[in-house]
Amino acid sequence: xxxxxxxxxxxxxxxxxxxxxxxxxxxxxxxxxxxxxxxxxxxxxxxxxxxxxxxxxxxxxxxxxxxxxxxxxxxxxxxxxxxxxxxxxxxxxxxxxxxxxxxxxxxxxxxxxxxxxxxxxxxxxxxxxxxxxxxxxxxxxxxxxxxxxxxxxxxxxxxxxxxxxxxxxxxxxxxxxxxxxxxxxxxxxxxxxxxxxxxxxxxxxxxxxxxxxxxxxxxxxxxxxxxxxxxxxxxxxxxxxxxxxxxxxxxxxxxxxxxxxxxxxxxxxxxxxxxxxxxxxxxxxxxxxxxxxxxxxxxxxxxxxxxxxxxxxxxxxxxxxxxxxxxxxxxxxxxxxxxx
Numbered sequence: 001x002x003x004x005x006x007x008x009x010x011x012x013x014x015x016x017x018x019x020x021x022x023x024x025x026x027x028x029x030x031x032x033x034x035x036x037x038x039x040x041x042x043x044x045x046x047x048x049x050x051x052x053x054x055x056x057x058x059x060x061x062x063x064x065x066x067x068x069x070x071x072x073x074x075x076x077x078x079x080x081x082x083x084x085x086x087x088x089x090x091x092x093x094x095x096x097x098x099x100x101x102x103x104x105x106x107x108x109x110x111x112x113x114x115x116x117x118x119x120x121x122x123x124x125x126x127x128x129x130x131x132x133x134x135x136x137x138x139x140x141x142x143x144x145x146x147x148x149x150x151x152x153x154x155x156x157x158x159x160x161x162x163x164x165x166x167x168x169x170x171x172x173x174x175x176x177x178x179x180x181x182x183x184x185x186x187x188x189x190x191x192x193x194x195x196x197x198x199x200x201x202x203x204x205x206x207x208x209x210x211x212x213x214x215x216x217x218x219x220x221x222x223x224x225x226x227x228x229x230x231x232x233x234x235x236x237x238x239x240x241x242x243x244x245x246x247x248x249x250x251x252x253x254x255x256x257x258x259x260x261x262x263x264x265x266x267x268x269x270x271x272x273x274x275x276x277x278x279x280x281x282x283x284x285x286x287x288x289x290x291x292x293x294x295x296x297x298x299x300x301x302x303x304x305x306x307x308x309x310x311x312x313x314x315x316x317x318x319x320x321x322x323x324x325x326x327x328x329x330x331x332x333x334x335x336x337x338x339x340x
Contacts, residue, residue: 022268025283029290036294043297050176054168054244056289057178058083058237062256063263063281064186065233068193068226070264073206073273074124074131076227079234080256081142082116086238087248088146091155094164102163109239110232116142117231121224139257150250157246168243178240182282185233190278202226206273258310263288266312288312 037044062079069076086109093108094100116138123134157165170177193199201222204212213219242248267284269276291312295305 022277022280022283025267025280025287029283029287032287032290032294036297040297043294048293048297052286052290052293053179054176055293056286057176057182058240058244059256059259059263059285059289060182060282061185061233061237061240062260063267063285064182064189064278065230066260066264067267067269067276067278067281068189068202069131069230070261070269070271071193071202071206071273071276072223072226073209074223074226075135075261075271076117076120076230077132077135077257077261078116078120078139078142079230079237079260080253081139081146082113082231082234083238083241083253083256084248084251085116085142085146085149086112086235087242087252088150088155088250090239091160091242091248092149094161095155095159100161102161102167105164105239105242106236109235111235113235113238114228114232117228117234118224120231121227124227125220125223143251143254147250152250155242155246155248160242160246164243165246166243168240168245178244181236181240185236186278186282193278198222203274206270206275208274259288260285262312265317271317 033044042048062083066076066079089112090105090109094105120131120135120138123129124131127134167177172180193202201212201217204215204217205219205222209219238253241253245252263285264276264281265271265284266287267276267280267282269281291308292305295308300308
C-alpha cells in the first residue's frame with residue numbers, strides 16, 4: 001500500500017514540474033503580447049490575431065506529430081520537405097483536374113506523407129539506422145524529388161479549386177478552419193497518449209527502450225507507428241499549406257524542420273525521450289509564431305529573428321536538462337525515504 005502511495009506521490013511531483021513548464025509558456029506568451037501591443041497597438045487587432053493563429057496552425061500540426069516521435073527518443077527532420085512535396089504534388093493534381101474535391105486532396109496528401117513516414121519508420125525501427133541519419137537523408141531525397149517534379153514550375157491560386165482555397169481562409173462561427181483542425185488533432189492525440197495503454201507505450205519506450213522491450217511492448221512497431229503518424233500529419237499540413245497560401249514552389253516549407261523541433265523542445269518535450277505532452281508542443285509552436293510576428297511588428301532584422309529562434313532552442317534544451325536533473329534528484333530522495 002505504501003509503495004502505491006509513494007508511486008502516486010512521485011508521479012504527482014513529476015507532473016507538477018512539467019505542468020509548471022507549460023504554465024511558464026503561457027506566462028511568456030502573455031508578457032510578449034502585452035509588451036508588443038504596448039509598442040504597436042495594431043498587434044492586437046482582429047486581423048493581427050487571426051494571422052498569428054492561422055500561421056501557427058500548420059506548425060502546431062507538425063509539432064504534434066514530431067512530439068510523438070521525440071517521446072520515443074527519436075527525431076524526424078524530414079517533415080518540412082514532406083510539407084513541400086505534398087503541397088506541390090497535390091496542387092499539381094488539382095490544377096490538372098478541377099473536378100477533384102477537398103476530400104481527394106486530403107487523402108492524397110496524407111497518403112504521400114504516410115508513405116514518407118513509413119520509409120523513415122522502417123529504416124529506423126527495423127533497419128536500426130540512427131534516426132538523425134535516416135531523416136536527414138530522406139530530407140534531401142524528398143527535396144530532390146520535389147524539385148524534379150516541379151522542374152522550375154509554380155502552382156498559383158488561380159489554378160486551384162475555390163473550395164480548397166476557402167479551407168485555408170474560411171471560418172466556422174467566426175473561427176478560421178485551420179486552428180480548429182489543429183486543436184482537434186492536438187486534443188485527440190493528447191487524449192490517446194494519456195488514456196490508452198498503447199499511447200503510454202510511447203513514453204515507456206522513450207524512458208528505456210530496453211526495459212520496454214522486456215515488458216513486452218512491441219518497440220519496433222510503436223516506433224514505426226510514430227513515424228507513420230508524423231508523416232501523415234505532415235501530409236495533412238502540406239494540404240493546409242496549399243490551401244492557406246495558394247502559390248507554391250518546390251522549396252515550400254524549406255528549413256521548417258528547425259522550427260518544428262524548436263517548438264517541440266520549447267514546449268517541454270524532452271529531446272532524450274519519455275517526457276512531455278502535445279499540449280506543451282502546441283504552446284511552443286504558438287509561442288514561436290507569436291515571437292516571429294512580434295519581431296516583424298517591431299521591425300527587427302530577419303537575421304536576428306533566426307538568431308533569436310536558435311537562442312530559444314538552446315535555452316529550452318538547457319531548461320530541459322535542469323528539469324531532468326531536478327526530477328532525478330527528487331526521485332532519488334523519495335526512493336531513499338521509501339527504502340528507509
